Every structure is written in C-alpha cells, then in structure tokens.
Amino acid sequence: MDYSFFDGLLDSVFVIDDNRRIVYCNDTAAWLCESSVRRLTKGKGVPIYELIKFSNNNLFAMPGGEIGKDEVSPYIELDYQLVQAASTKCGKIQVAIQPFLDTSREKRWVVMVRDVTLEEVLHAKYQKQLEEKEEYIQQLQDAQRQLEQYSKNLEQMVEERTQEVKRANLMLNAIVNSLGQGFFVFDQAGTCLDFYTRACKDVLEIIPAQKHVWDVLKVPANELDTFHLWLKAVYSELLPFDSIKELGPSQFKHSQEKHVTLEYYPLRSDNKKISNVVVVATDKTVEYFANKALEKEKKFAKMVVKIVAGKKQFTRFLHNAKSVSADIRESIDSQKDSIDYEYIFRALHTLEGEAAAFSANEIWTATRSAQEILEPIRHGEAVDIKKIKNYIIESLQDLDAIYRNFVKANSELFLTMGIGSSDKIEIQVSNVETILRKLEQKGINQPVRNYIEDALLRESVESSFRYYQDIVDMIAAKLGKNILPIEFHGLGVRVHLAQYQALFSTLVHAYRNAVDHGIESSAERKKMSKPTQGLIQTYIETFERMGAWLRIKIIDDGRGISIDALRKKLVAAGEAEKIKDLSEAAIMQHVFSSGISSKDEVGEFSGRGIGMNAIREEAERLGGKAWVESEKGKGTQLIIEVPDLQRAKCDNRAA
Incomplete structure (x- = not known):
C-alpha cells in the first residue's frame, strides 16, 4: 500500500503491524527518533516500543497495550523518552491511534505523534513572563503610591519624569534605527530561503525570499561566472570558510549610494557540513563618510x-x-x-x-x-x-x-603661515642684482661683492633637502620598510637656490627610488647579514674645476642595480645592438634612459623610467652631468655635478 500521502504531514506518522513493527514512517517521525526512514522500516521493521517509551503502558504501541487496538484512540497527552542508550531526548507528546485494513486486507495501525514539548516550554516561559509582569505592575503600583506622597512637588516631578521619558525614547529610537541590518539565508543552489529580516527591503532594496542570491546582491553580468565558482567553492569546503568568504562580494551597490557592507556566516548540519550561508548586510554609510572625513x-x-x-x-x-x-x-x-x-x-x-x-x-x-x-x-x-x-x-x-x-x-592657512609666491622672491633677487651691478660700477672690489651676494642671494641647501626625510618616512611606512633617518652632510653649503630649484625638485625621484626598489625589506636584509634598518646618505659639497662647482651624492645601502635585469629590459626595448659591446658601468647609466627602470613593474612611487631621466636632463641643462655607481648587494650612488653659474657670471665680470 502507498503511504506517501503521509509524507507532507508535519506530525510524526508511524504505520505498524500487529507485532507493533514499523511498516512505514515519514521524515518527521524519523527525525523524532533521531534516525532515518530506511533504518526504521528496514526488513520487517523495528518495533516502535524499542524506539520510544511512552509513559502509558496501556497504549497499543507498547507491548501488551490495548488502547487503540480495536477502536480509534483520540489524542492522549503523555510523556515520552527515546529508548536508545546514547540519546537523552524526551518530552511531552500527544498520541492518537487508528486501526485500519490495508489493500491486502491486513490489519494495520496508524500512530500519529505530535511533539508538544516546545509548547510546554513556551507555556512555562510565558507563565514566567506573566509573573514578571505582575511583579512589574506591583512595582508600578508602589511607584504610584510614592508619587501620591510627593503631591506637593507633583509639577516638578512630572517635568523631571517627562524629560527622562523623552531621553529614554530618544535612546530607544537611536538603538532601533542603528540595528538596521539585513539578514537572509541562501542554499547550495544559490536560492534564498524564506527567512529574512524586514531591513532587507531598505538595505538591499529587495525581498530576498526565493530569489537567486546573485540577483539579490546585484552581481554584475561580467562577474557572474566568478561568483558561481565562489559559490561552488563555499559548499565544496576545499578551503576553510574564513578564507573563502573573503573572496565573495564585500560591498552592495545601493541605488541611493548607501555604503552597505556584506558579511557571510556558515550554517552547518549535524555532519558538520555547510548546509546554508547567512548573509548580513549592514548600512555603514554614516561610518563610511565619518571615516572619509577623518x-x-x-x-x-x-x-x-x-x-x-x-x-x-x-x-x-x-x-x-x-x-x-x-x-x-x-x-x-x-x-x-x-x-x-x-x-x-x-x-x-x-x-x-x-x-x-x-x-x-x-x-x-x-x-x-x-x-x-x-x-x-x-x-x-x-x-x-x-x-x-x-x-x-x-x-x-x-x-x-x-x-x-x-x-x-x-588660502587662509597659507596666509596664516606666511606662504607667499615665488614671484615676489624673484623680484627681490633682481633688485639685489641691480644693486650689485651698480656697486661694481662704483668700483667695489670682488671680495666685498661676493660677500654681499652670499649674504643676500645665497641660501643654505638645508631647506631644499630636509623635507626629503618626510618623503622617505612616508614611502617606507607604506611599503613596510625600516629605514634610519637620512644622514645629511654639507647642509650648510650656500648656493643661489633659484638656479638649482628645478634640479633639487627632481631629486624627489632619487629618494623614492632608494626606498621603493633600492633598500630591501628587513627580512631580506637579515638573510643577507645586513643591518635590518636601511640607510640613505646625502653629501653636498662645493669644489673647484675651472671655476666653482656643486656636487651632490645620494647613497643607499640597498640591493644595488641588477645589470642582468637592466640588460634584458634594454634588449626588450630594441637596444640589443647598441649595448652588446658596452661595459657593465656603461650599461648601468641606461637607468637614465627614458622609459627604462631597474624595477620590474610600475608602482605607486617608481617604475615608470622617468624620474632618473628627469634628474639627468636637469643636470645637463645646467651644464653638468649625473651618473650612477652600484655594486650588487651593497648599494647604489647617484652622483650629480653642476657648475655654480652665478659664481661663474661674477668671475667673468671680474675678468
């Protein structure tokens, strides 16, 4: 006989024979017994009394029981306990038994079991809540009596209580409004279950029930394949859930530009396998913009x-x-x-x-x-x-x-700090130069002229180099590198800053290169038996070579320039024929070539092959030169030599 019409019932249904063996049971009955339908009905079936012990031994489901054997037994409420030694499951149930003849005219009994344990628990819970409310009512009554005792100050007390209530309401509203998270659950097929919170309608702009999770999360069409691979990986559990969840969508694209974040939590079945995934959508718009402002x-x-x-x-x-x-x-x-x-x-x-x-x-x-x-x-x-x-x-x-x-x-900040334009300084400089020329015409001697020029037109290079320390610190922090403060030597050297302004501006590339792809990480340096902290040194000095010259050296103790890597880049750039007979020192100078970098890839701070080219161009524009010296694993030196053009003009006039 086909008993499948019992499958859809929420109550537990057992069909037993005259030996009380289980001929059929639905899934709910199997779940009640903490077993499976196949195990309970296997062979001739398991006797029902070997699974469940009913508190009424006269029940037909128990050995020798008569209730329900010949006549229909309406629902009887009684206690039960699973007989299995490993189980502690017990509670309150309602049982009804009805005899009938199956299609082969054999007598069978339908045992309907309704688990009311939860109802009992809820009843006890509500009873307790009722008692608590009665106690609260009693407290309110006591408070009322106290209010009557303070009738003389009633108006003031009412005002105080009114303010307290207002504050409480404001706090409650704030709490309720802040708990606007959207929760929903999806299964292995990506279908959202009927469980979701009302906040989904606002936070996710949709009711998720029975919709595909990728539609709910508005996954772009060009990312659907990737999302399906992620979904498959989640349920296959080849990787820990905490690792794989990071690869799922982390943001929801809201039509009103709200900043909604997405988090994922697994629901596991009895066998510890993921059965469903919970999605938590949180509106963090206020927090997002607060962080942006901060x-x-x-x-x-x-x-x-x-x-x-x-x-x-x-x-x-x-x-x-x-x-x-x-x-x-x-x-x-x-x-x-x-x-x-x-x-x-x-x-x-x-x-x-x-x-x-x-x-x-x-x-x-x-x-x-x-x-x-x-x-x-x-x-x-x-x-x-x-x-x-x-x-x-x-x-x-x-x-x-x-x-x-x-x-x-x-503008207000610049005004407060006395930030002016360079144009004003240039006018002042030209005025000073005019005065110096007039003094020369009056016969002022060269030493006095040089003294005046040095005092009024020249400045120490310190102001042009000190701020590079901030650049080094910023890049080192972003790259996680440990670098000592720059060692400066010769910051007292005085020059005509106007003529070197463009050159000094390009030196930002030298310091960025030194930190980004010159100096190694602390771990690398430790492996190479180097101090874990990198070092950059800067030397500024003047010297004579057919006149006054300025020399700048920027030295780092990093990994040095890889000639092999540089040669490969030059070959890739079509320079193979030009460099085939060059020495390593000559090849090294190609770091100044436009578009050539010793770094493998372009980064935020370097790698475009422009910075070093800019330094050389400025040095040559001033009539000088720039070159590098490097030893693999030891470090790199950038050396710049340029003439003192202002001093040369003075010397020419003196001659």
Whole structure:
C-alpha cells in the first residue's frame, strides 16, 4: 500500500503491524527518533516500543497495550523518552491511534505523534513572563503610591519624569534605527530561503525570499561566472570558510549610494557540513563618510606639518605647479606636427613627486591622470598627435582648475603661515642684482661683492633637502620598510637656490627610488647579514674645476642595480645592438634612459623610467652631468655635478 500521502504531514506518522513493527514512517517521525526512514522500516521493521517509551503502558504501541487496538484512540497527552542508550531526548507528546485494513486486507495501525514539548516550554516561559509582569505592575503600583506622597512637588516631578521619558525614547529610537541590518539565508543552489529580516527591503532594496542570491546582491553580468565558482567553492569546503568568504562580494551597490557592507556566516548540519550561508548586510554609510572625513582631516594635518617643516620648498612647489601648465603649453605650441612627450612626462612626473611630498593629493591625482595620456606614445603605439595634444591641453586645464581650487581652499592657512609666491622672491633677487651691478660700477672690489651676494642671494641647501626625510618616512611606512633617518652632510653649503630649484625638485625621484626598489625589506636584509634598518646618505659639497662647482651624492645601502635585469629590459626595448659591446658601468647609466627602470613593474612611487631621466636632463641643462655607481648587494650612488653659474657670471665680470 502507498503511504506517501503521509509524507507532507508535519506530525510524526508511524504505520505498524500487529507485532507493533514499523511498516512505514515519514521524515518527521524519523527525525523524532533521531534516525532515518530506511533504518526504521528496514526488513520487517523495528518495533516502535524499542524506539520510544511512552509513559502509558496501556497504549497499543507498547507491548501488551490495548488502547487503540480495536477502536480509534483520540489524542492522549503523555510523556515520552527515546529508548536508545546514547540519546537523552524526551518530552511531552500527544498520541492518537487508528486501526485500519490495508489493500491486502491486513490489519494495520496508524500512530500519529505530535511533539508538544516546545509548547510546554513556551507555556512555562510565558507563565514566567506573566509573573514578571505582575511583579512589574506591583512595582508600578508602589511607584504610584510614592508619587501620591510627593503631591506637593507633583509639577516638578512630572517635568523631571517627562524629560527622562523623552531621553529614554530618544535612546530607544537611536538603538532601533542603528540595528538596521539585513539578514537572509541562501542554499547550495544559490536560492534564498524564506527567512529574512524586514531591513532587507531598505538595505538591499529587495525581498530576498526565493530569489537567486546573485540577483539579490546585484552581481554584475561580467562577474557572474566568478561568483558561481565562489559559490561552488563555499559548499565544496576545499578551503576553510574564513578564507573563502573573503573572496565573495564585500560591498552592495545601493541605488541611493548607501555604503552597505556584506558579511557571510556558515550554517552547518549535524555532519558538520555547510548546509546554508547567512548573509548580513549592514548600512555603514554614516561610518563610511565619518571615516572619509577623518581621513581627509588626517591628510590635511599631515600637509600642514609638512608645510611647516619645509615652507620654502612648499612655496617653490606652488610656483612650480602654477608654471608647469604654461611651460607644457609652450612646448606643445612650438611643435606643429610632433610632441616632446619625454619633456612633458618629466615635468608632470616631477610635479607628481612634489605633490606627494606635501600630501597635496588633488594635484597628485591630476598629474597622474595627465601622465596616463602619454602612455601609448611611450610604449611606441601609433597615435593621432593632434588628439593627444588636445587631450593633454584638457588635462592641463583640469590641473589648473584643481590648482586654483587647492590654493583657494587653503588660502587662509597659507596666509596664516606666511606662504607667499615665488614671484615676489624673484623680484627681490633682481633688485639685489641691480644693486650689485651698480656697486661694481662704483668700483667695489670682488671680495666685498661676493660677500654681499652670499649674504643676500645665497641660501643654505638645508631647506631644499630636509623635507626629503618626510618623503622617505612616508614611502617606507607604506611599503613596510625600516629605514634610519637620512644622514645629511654639507647642509650648510650656500648656493643661489633659484638656479638649482628645478634640479633639487627632481631629486624627489632619487629618494623614492632608494626606498621603493633600492633598500630591501628587513627580512631580506637579515638573510643577507645586513643591518635590518636601511640607510640613505646625502653629501653636498662645493669644489673647484675651472671655476666653482656643486656636487651632490645620494647613497643607499640597498640591493644595488641588477645589470642582468637592466640588460634584458634594454634588449626588450630594441637596444640589443647598441649595448652588446658596452661595459657593465656603461650599461648601468641606461637607468637614465627614458622609459627604462631597474624595477620590474610600475608602482605607486617608481617604475615608470622617468624620474632618473628627469634628474639627468636637469643636470645637463645646467651644464653638468649625473651618473650612477652600484655594486650588487651593497648599494647604489647617484652622483650629480653642476657648475655654480652665478659664481661663474661674477668671475667673468671680474675678468
């Protein structure tokens, strides 16, 4: 006989024969017995009294029991306990028994079991709550009597209590509004179950029930394959859940731009396997924007500290940021059918380094975007020069607008700190030079002239180099490297800063390179028996060589330049024929070539092959030179020698 019509019942259903053996049971009955349908009905079936002990021995389901044997027995409430030794399951049930003849005219009995244990527990719980409420009512009554005793101060007390209630309501509202998390559950097929919280409608903009989880989470079409692989990996449990969950969507794209985060928690079955996954969606919009505001304040504070430490350098940076666009436009206008992309890239790259040094993030971002326009040309791609020029001009307009907004937004700060424009300094310098020429015409001797020039026109290089310490510290912190403070030697050297301003600005690339791909991590240095802290040294000195010259050395004790890696990059760039007969020292100088970097990949701080090129170009523009010396595993030296042009002009006039 087919008993499948019992399968859908929520109550436990057993069909037994005259020996009280189980002929059929549904899944609910098997679950009640902590077993399976197959085990309970296997062979001739397990006697029901060997599984469940009923508190009424007269029940037909018990050996020798008569109740329900010949007539229908309505529901009887009694206690039960599972007979299995390993189980402690027990509780309260209602049992009904009905005899019937099956299709083969054999007598059978349907035993209906309804588990009311939970109802008993809930009844006890509600009874306890009722008693607590009665106690609370009693307390309220006591409070009422106390209020009557204070009738003289009733108005004041009512006002106080009113305020307390208002505060309590505000607090409760705040708590309720802050608990707006969306919860829902999905199964192995990716179907969301009927369990979810009301907050889903607001947080996820959908009721998840019976929908696909990828539709609920708005997974983009181009990411669906990846999501399905992730879903499969979650339930296969080849990796720990805590590891694999990190690969799932972590953000929900809300139509109102709310910042909703997603978290995942596993639900496991009795065999410890994942049966379902709970998704918790939390609206963190307020927290997100608060963190953004805090981060903005931190960046602003960092910028202020850097400006205080290098006021002169910052003034020069502002002047440079203002003039870069004009200089690049002039370069573009001077060439009709071509473009000096290397010059433009160097100028933007140097400005990017200066912006990063002072945490001027808006200008830094704008210069990065402008550089990206030139990337196709740098990689040898065929481009429309006219279109590229238009794109660059548009990006320069954006840069100009960002610069103006930056200055306007911080004008009060700059005014307070006495930040002026470099143009004013240049006017003062020209006035001093005019005075010096007039003094020469009056017959002033050269030593006196040099003394006046040194006092009024020259400054120590300290202000131009000290702020590089902040750059080194910032990059080292981001890269997790441990580097000692820069060792400066010769900061008292006095020069005509105006003539070296562009050169000193490019040195930001040397310090960034030293930290990024020169000095190793502490772990690497330890393996190489080096001190775990890296070291950068800077030497500035003057010397005579057919006149006055300035020498700058920037030395790091890092990994050095890999000649093999550099040679491979040059070969890949089509320079194989040119370098085949060069010495290692000569090949090393190709770190100054545009587009060539000793780093394997482009990073935030270096790797584009522009910074070193900018340094050499500025040195040569001043009539000097720049070169590197390096020993693998020991470190690298950047050496720059440039003439003192101002002193040379004085010497020529004296001659």
